Amino acid sequence: MFRTLGRIALSFIQYLGELALLVAETVQAMFVAHIRWRLFLRQVVEMGFRSQLVVVVTGGFTGAVFAAQTYFQFHRIGMESAVGAVVSVSMFRELGPVLTGLMVAGRVGAAIAAEIGTMKVTEQIDALRALGVHQIDYLVVPRVLAMMFSMPMLVAECVALAIWCGYLVGTQVLGISKAYYIHQMITFTGTRDIKMALTKGFVFGILIVFVSCHQGLNTKNGAVGVGRAPTEAVVISSLSILIVNFFLSFALNIFYPAG
Amino acid sequence: MSAMIEVRDLHKTLGNQEVLCGVDLQVEKGQTIVVIGRSGSGKSVLLKHFIGLLKPTRGEVLVEGQPIAGLPERKLGEIRKKVGILFQSGALFDSMNVEGNLAFPLWEAGLRNKKEIADRVAEALEMVDLAGEQKKMPEDLSGGMRKRVGLARTIVSRPACILYDEPTTGLDPINSDSINHLIRRLQKRLQVTSVVVTHDMKTAFHTADQIAYLHEGRIYFYGDAKGLQDSQDPVVQDFIMGRSGDSD
Numbered sequence: 247m248f249r250t251l252g253r254i255a256l257s258f259i260q261y262l263g264e265l266a267l268l269v270a271e272t273v274q275a276m277f278v279a280h281i282r283w284r285l286f287l288r289q290v291v292e293m294g295f296r297s298q299l300v301v302v303v304t305g306g307f308t309g310a311v312f313a314a315q316t317y318f319q320f321h322r323i324g325m326e327s328a329v330g331a332v333v334s335v336s337m338f339r340e341l342g343p344v345l346t347g348l349m350v351a352g353r354v355g356a357a358i359a360a361e362i363g364t365m366k367v368t369e370q371i372d373a374l375r376a377l378g379v380h381q382i383d384y385l386v387v388p389r390v391l392a393m394m395f396s397m398p399m400l401v402a403e404c405v406a407l408a409i410w411c412g413y414l415v416g417t418q419v420l421g422i423s424k425a426y427y428i429h430q431m432i433t434f435t436g437t438r439d440i441k442m443a444l445t446k447g448f449v450f451g452i453l454i455v456f457v458s459c460h461q462g463l464n465t466k467n468g469a470v471g472v473g474r475a476p477t478e479a480v481v482i483s484s485l486s487i488l489i490v491n492f493f494l495s496f497a498l499n500i501f502y503p504a505g
Numbered sequence: 506m507s508a509m510i511e512v513r514d515l516h517k518t519l520g521n522q523e524v525l526c527g528v529d530l531q532v533e534k535g536q537t538i539v540v541i542g543r544s545g546s547g548k549s550v551l552l553k554h555f556i557g558l559l560k561p562t563r564g565e566v567l568v569e570g571q572p573i574a575g576l577p578e579r580k581l582g583e584i585r586k587k588v589g590i591l592f593q594s595g596a597l598f599d600s601m602n603v604e605g606n607l608a609f610p611l612w613e614a615g616l617r618n619k620k621e622i623a624d625r626v627a628e629a630l631e632m633v634d635l636a637g638e639q640k641k642m643p644e645d646l647s648g649g650m651r652k653r654v655g656l657a658r659t660i661v662s663r664p665a666c667i668l669y670d671e672p673t674t675g676l677d678p679i680n681s682d683s684i685n686h687l688i689r690r691l692q693k694r695l696q697v698t699s700v701v702v703t704h705d706m707k708t709a710f711h712t713a714d715q716i717a718y719l720h721e722g723r724i725y726f727y728g729d730a731k732g733l734q735d736s737q738d739p740v741v742q743d744f745i746m747g748r749s750g751d752s753d
Contacts, residue, residue, distance in 0.1 A: 278579070364599075372558055373596035376589070377610045377662075378582040 268382075268460050272390055275382045285388035286395075293354045293389070294396025300349050301404045308345060309333060309408025310415045317420045326422045330431035333412040338439035339504070342405035344491050347450035350400060351483035355458040358389060359479035362462025363472045371463070386459045390452070397451025398444040405443055438502035445502075446494055453490060454483045508567070509534045509666050509698040510555050510588070515564035517550055524550050526722035527564070532666075537692055537699040539709040542719035543744070548702040549593065551719065552668050555700065556588050557581040586614070589664035593671040595655035597643040603630070603654050604639035610662040629661040630654075632694065633687060649680035653687070660691065666698040667691070673705045685711040706745060710734075718744065 316329045362385055365371050371381050409431070416422040458479040465471045510532040517525040524547040532538050532555075542548045553559040554566050557573050566574045568584050576584070597606050607626040616622055630636050633653040643651060652672060659667055672688065673681035685708050692699055692712075701712055709716055710730050718726035718733070718741060726733060726741050733741065743750065 368599075369592045369594055369596035370598055372553075373592060373598070375558060375578070375581075376556055376585055376592075377613060377658075378585040379613050380578060380582075 264464070265456060265460055268386070268463070269456055271382045272386050272456075275380065275387050276391075279380060279383040279387070281391070282384065282388055285384070286391050289388050289392030290396055292357070293350070293392050294400060297350055297353055297396070297400055298403060300353055301346050301400045302407050304345050304349050305337075305342065305404030305407035306411040308341060309337060309410070309412035312336065312341070312408070313412035313416045314420065317416060317422065326416075326420075327426035327430050329416050329420075329422055330409075330413065330427040331434035333416075334409050334431045334435040335439055335504070337405045337408040337412075338435065338443040340491070340495065342408060342443050343401050343446035343450060344487060346397070346401045346404045346447060347454065347487040347491075348484055350397065350451070351454045351458075351480050351487065354393070355454045355479045355483045356476035358455065358458035359461040359465075359475040360472060362459060363465030363475035366463060366465045367468050367472055381463070385463075389459060390455050393451040393455040394448060397454075398447045401443050401447030402440075434505060436505050438505065442498050442502045445498060446491065449490065449494060450487050453486045457483045457486060507534055507570075508532065509536075509569060510700065511565075511567040511570075512551070512554065513565040513567075515551070515554060515566065516562045517547070517554070517559065518562045519550070523562075523722060525561075528719070528722070528724055530717055530724055530727075532698060532700055534665075534698050535696060537688075537701065537712055537714045538717060539701045539703060539713035539715070540717045540719055541704060541706070541709050541744070544704060546719050547722060548704075548719055549670050552590070552670050552700065552702045555668055556585055556590055558590075586662065587664055588666045588668060589659035589662065590668040591652065591656050591659050591670060591672060593674055595643075595648075595651035597646075597651055597654055597658070599643045601643075602639065603635075603641050603643070603646075606643070606654060607639075607658050607661050610658065614662060625661055626657075629657040632660060632691065633657045634683075649676050649684065652676070652684060656687070656691075660695065660697075663695070664697065666700070669699065669701040669703075671703055671705075672701060673703065673708050681705065681707065684708075688712045706747075720744075 313329055313333050316332050317326055320326055320328055365385070371385070374381055374384055413427060416427055417424045461475045461479040461482070465475045508531045512528055512530050515525050515528040516523065528551060540548050540551060550559060554561055555568070557576065561574050564574070565572055568588060571584070573581060573584050598609065601609065604626055607629055608622050611622050611625060626639060627636065630638060633656050635650065635653050635657065638650070643654070646654060669688065672684050676684065688699065688701065689712055691697065699712070701708065703709055713730055715727065715729055716733050717724050720740060726736060726738065733745065736742065
């Protein structure tokens with residue numbers, strides 16, 4: 247029992263150590279090696295541009311259903327006009343970044359781990375190294391930069407769609423006054439909430455990209471390993487997002503307190 | 506002759522298994538050495554040490570007299586410009602076509618003149634008998650063609666030494682023979698040092714100036730092809746003749 251727990255603890259510490267080394271190597275590479283901007287742009291298209299549909303649909307429907315459920319509860323106590331504020335603040339501070347993070351982990355994290363993992367087991371990464379190209383410079387740095395650039399924008403897009411769809415459902419379907427809806431929303435939503443959403447999105451993006459790159463770079467055992475790498479990347483990224491979000495909410499509340 | 510590659514007392518442990526247990530080997534400039542041995546005997550592991558893809562557990566690896574075992578990955582870039590490697594699978598970048606694969610090392614080396622890149626790609630493809638195949642994707646190539654393209658990618662940046670990791674494994678006898686001739690032809694045309702790792706005796710006898718037999722983690726035999734064939738050592742003879750010792 248204790249031995250098993252010890253082994254789990256040790257492998258967790260080893261995992262964190264490997265991840266920290268990858269982060270350190272990547273940061274070093276950003277300063278000592280030249281940045282491949284062409285690869286960065288390709289990754290922005292792959293990670294950011296092509297993730298828009300999934301993020302927009304997630305945000306839109308979440309905002310719509312959230313507005314409806316809030317209305318059903320608030321209607322009983324005559325507070326329908328507060329629906330806009332609740333949807334907006336919740337989406338900015340919690341749901342927007344977390345949902346975007348989970349969707350991007352599923353779409354982009356899995357793709358990163360699968361692509362790098364396949365390159366690992368087919369000796370393509372060894373080929374890169376043999377041609378004098380550092381694997382971190384070529385595979386990790388462009389992805390990290392692209393994720394840092396794309397993720398806050400995806401979060402903004404998700405939240406914007408959620409608010410818009412919530413507004414449509416609230417005002418067009420449920421009959422809440424447009425003027426009250428917007429007034430309450432603007433009153434209770436501030437730049438602090440926007441900053442919190444973007445900061446969380448940025449942090450989650452970094453989590454996803456490093457976890458996924460690490461899984462890809464450590465892929466072993468041929469096809470079985472390539473099959474396992476994306477699954478593990480998505481599971482670890484998703485759990486990390488949910489756990490880190492809890493602590494991040496408290497920490498960021500110090501800098502951006504809820505209004 | 507001076508040594509292009511030298512390994513001294515090389516040890517490598519993978520997991521709990523000591524794959525190499527004190528290998529000493531010297532590859533002279535312009536020479537072709539073939540390393541033979543059974544599958545899993547550590548031939549490819551040894552080869553990967555020559556270019557710093559693996560770090561030894563103990564011992565030294567020198568490329569043109571420079572120790573590389575302790576060098577960080579970023580410092581190995583210069584060494585790897587001198588020594589190219591053909592991987593067992595070809596290891597082509599499957600996101601790029603043949604032209605992209607061959608242009609990659611040139612682009613990474615800082616060459617930006619598109620005409621010069623195209624000319625050098627065409628020249629390398631012509632050397633491996635694949636002229637005009639620039640636009641094909643790796644998935645459209647046969648096993649033999651993938652190895653040829655892999656070899657073209659290795660020679661396009663004109664290294665002083667080429668390492669071949671099982672160049673004929675998985676190929677039919679005719680394709681294997683064609684690759685053997687190609688290796689010999691490239692040696693003559695480019696005057697490069699070559700190290701060929703194989704368990705294919707035909708490749709060994711066809712391409713080698715010297716043959717090193719890796720057995721139980723050490724160089725068991727070192728000499729020319731005739732010396733190997735004439736050896737009366739039963740271990741060497743069993744390997745050459747392909748005798749497993751098993752009975753029906």
